[in-house]
Amino acid sequence: MRRAQILLANALSLFRRAGAGIYCGAALLLAGCTAGYHRQAADKEVYGLIRHAEGRVLKRTNEFNIDTRYSxxxxxxxxxxxxxxxxLETNQWTLSVEQALALAIQNSREYQAQKEALYLASLALSREKYKYQPRLLASLGATATRNRDGSKDGEMHAGGGASVSQLLASGGTLGLSLANDFLRYYTGDPRRSAVSSLSVNLVQPLLQGFGRNNSAVESLTQAERNLAYAVRDYSHYQNQFALGIVNDYFQLLAQKDAVRNNYASYLSKVDSTKRLEERAQDREARNGVDQARQSELAAKNSYVNSVANYQTSLDQFKIKLGLPVGQKLLLADQELQELTANGLVPVALDGVEAFKLATQKHLPTLNEIDRFEDSKRRLRIAADRFKPNLTLVADAQLDSQGATDWTRFNADQVRASAGLELDLPLDRKPQRFNYREALIAFERELRSLTLTFDNLRSSIERGLRTLDQRRENFFIQRRALELARQRVESTTLLQQAGRAEVRDVLEAQDALIASQNALTTALVQYQQSRLQLMLDIGALLADKPKFWLQDHLAGFLPAARPQPAPVAVGDQPVLPPEQYFSQ
Structure with a gap:
């Protein structure tokens, strides 16, 4: 009730200051404020709510706005x-990975949509908070009349009113209103009279719908929690989006490397065909020339296809960056060289430890945990509806008549009433329906949460297995590339000495190209798997410089933890299948 007393005192003070000024300000209120002003005011409030939510949920804040080049x-x-x-513009861009990220954040349609989703969640909270602010309304009216017979007697009415209402955290509503009616006779009789009234009313539920169980209070609570969910979703999306851009960038670099390798293979096949044609003298040698020419055509076909695939992937990357497809985009080859020099960043982590960390750090999982708590709260509110609906209703009114100062009232003339309204719980079948639905919704959220945990554990275990698989693939391909180079050299010498067939040389050359492409692919795929695992456990921080090269477990894992087995490096012995099946 202390809040109600403060609101009443503030309203009375406001009304006393208003007086005739309420009429003078009417013209300004009719004009209203510009749309630009309201937009800026909305942005200021919404951005403030987002910063507050980020500080509470993420323990950090970031610069945020949804303005675009068209805003x-x-x-x-x-x-x-x-x-x-x-x-139709034909600009040219030469982008490093970091520049591509910055451009994507600025121009990406998908990224902008996620920013707007966060803004709308904050705007929804602003709307709910508005319901709990004092809401002041004012109205004015004036009429003048004269007699129909043309006599000079006439009258003029001028009236106005103001009201303020306030939703209370207890679930009640407090309202105050002021009304004025000023009457003056003009010409024949200068009489005048004025009537003013001030009324106060309070409606407060005492049992059902009291406090946190009130539907309006619950709407505010849920809006606050929805903003927290949106902050987590957006933060997770930022890391996910950055990872997607990096993956696409390095996938394109791998395709560029394959294009160059395929072109080198084609040139090598052309040279081989020319040498064989110059040496061909009999039918047996001519057969070797045909084999070489067929291999040359196959290499040309591979090169043409790889160029087309690269260009298609590059166009899709432009769209993801928010660039028009007609613009020219060049990627920095040194990024792949830097990734190669960085090597395979080890991940010393076991599945159980990773899962425990993910349940504390993985933002989408934290949202699912909180949504489970929401279902408990909705169940409590549904049970509250079985209570009797007992409501306190109170009002008071002060009137002033005659030629008096209409902003002053005689408190002795107050008329007041108070009472209780009781809705007996004779028919609670609708509430029964709602409660049973809430119970089922709770059970569904419970199952959904357990499924979230199981999927998270499965994703982590699959990520660790994939990481081991791609680590071994990398070392296997690296060894295969060494052997392929040796094979090309040896078969070429043997063929020149007449101790090897043309087919042997061609097969060795094809194996070399395949090994070169496979090694680059294995390196890129290992990085993709490692960063995806970091995202799944909540360790990935995409705002770090060159985050794709960083060891994200450093500083993320608890200081006091048992050290896992060291990560195996190099070729590993092949285990029999029964050993895997028994694990």
């Missing part, structure tokens, strides 16, 4: 012809 323009001036012209 400051008049929507009517943005024409399709301009957008089509943008698509």
């Amino acid at each position: 400051g323009r008049n929507p009517q001036g943005i024409l399709p012809a301009e957008l089509i012209a943008d698509r």
